[in-house]
Amino acid sequence: EPEVTQTPSHQVTQMGQEVILRxxxxxxxxxxxxxxxxxxxxxxxxxxxxxxxxxxKSEIFDDQFSVERPDGSNFTLKIRSTKLEDSAxxxxxxxxxxxxxxxxxxxxxxxxxxx
Amino acid sequence: KQxxxxxxxxxxxxxxxxxxxxxSFTDSAIYNLQWFRxxxxxxxxxxxxxxxxxxxxxxxxxxxxxxxxxxxxxxYIAASQPGDSATYLCAVSGFQKLVFGTGTxxxxxx
Numbered sequence: 001e002p003e004v005t006q007t008p009s010h011q012v013t014q015m016g017q018e019v020i021l022r023x024x025x026x027x028x029x030x031x032x033x034x035x036x037x038x039x040x041x042x043x044x045x046x047x048x049x050x051x052x053x054x055x056x057k058s059e060i061f062d063d064q065f066s067v068e069r070p071d072g073s074n075f076t077l078k079i080r081s082t083k084l085e086d087s088a089x090x091x092x093x094x095x096x097x098x099x100x101x102x103x104x105x106x107x108x109x110x111x112x113x114x115x
Numbered sequence: 116k117q118x119x120x121x122x123x124x125x126x127x128x129x130x131x132x133x134x135x136x137x138x139s140f141t142d143s144a145i146y147n148l149q150w151f152r153x154x155x156x157x158x159x160x161x162x163x164x165x166x167x168x169x170x171x172x173x174x175x176x177x178x179x180x181x182x183x184x185x186x187x188x189x190x191y192i193a194a195s196q197p198g199d200s201a202t203y204l205c206a207v208s209g210f211q212k213l214v215f216g217t218g219t220x221x222x223x224x225x
Contacts (some may be wrong), residue, residue: 033212043159043204045212056211091158100146100166104213108158 002026004107006092012113013082021077021110023092032075033093033104034067036060043091049075050098082114117142119207121216128195129224136190136219138205143183146208150179150190153202153218162203163190195223 005024013019025032034046047057049067066078075094079086089111093104118141128134138148147166151159163172165181165188172179178191188205202220206213 031211035213042217043206043213043215045214048211058212098211100168100208101164102147102208103149103161103164104208105161106151106159111156 004092004094004105006090006107006110008110009108010111010113012115015084015114016081019079019082019112021079021090021092021112023075023077023107024073025075025092025094026096026105027073029094029096029105031055031095031098031102032067032069033095034077035091035093035106036088037091037109038085038088046077079112082112084114087112087114117145117207117209117214119205119214119216121203121205121219123219124217125220125222127222127224130195130197132195132223133191133193134195134221136192136203136205136221138188138190138216140186140188140207140214142209143186144209145183146210148179148181148188149206149208149213150177150188151204151206153204155202159204192221195221197223197225199223 007022032049037043047061048055064080089109091109092107095102095104149164150162163179165172176193181188202218204218206215
């Protein structure tokens with residue numbers, strides 16, 4: 001069964017460093033998303049991406065964050081200068097459609113630890 | 116701003132019980148509602164999706180209902196098993212993004 005994959009599973013970085021989290025969405029999906037979950041808190045939407053551009057972003061997704069689809073299969077989230085509060089589980093998701101029948105499929109997540 | 120609440124926050128039951136998890140949301144203008152399962156330290160597994168025009172969806176021992184006008188959904192799990200132990204999240208869709216609840220942590224003991 002097709003699935004969303006994410007690498008790495010765990011990333012440890014020092015404050016101020018840049019990190020790139022990678023995702024491979026399901027191959028025929030057109031809509032891509034990043035969410036994050038700080039330990040013990042709700043899963044929060046960061047950004048949605050379609051047709052090579054951001055279609056919606058949350059207040060969390062400030063200038064420190066960027067997303068890219070560098071080729072036909074990968075979807076990346078870059079954090080330019082990490083802060084302690086960026087420590088969280090980051091989930092990538094994809095969907096084939098938008099609207100009422102759009103089911104989002106999630107990857108296993110990347111645990112980011114900023115020290 | 117959409118707010119999603121789930122009760123109870125935690126539930127502990129013996130194996131074999133039927134149980135109901137509740138989800139409520141403040142803005143009824145949703146496209147769909149998804150129920151997910153999250154195992155500790157793992158990703159989210161989609162269990163059921165109910166479109167805004169639907170009232171109910173079933174998958175195996177799981178049945179989810181949606182009452183959009185009152186802003187409520189329930190997830191019914193029949194004949195619970197220890198393998199059902201996980202956190203169950205509901206999420207409502209506002210066209211693109213999902214807004215998640217805090218989840219119900221379920222423990223089914225043998």
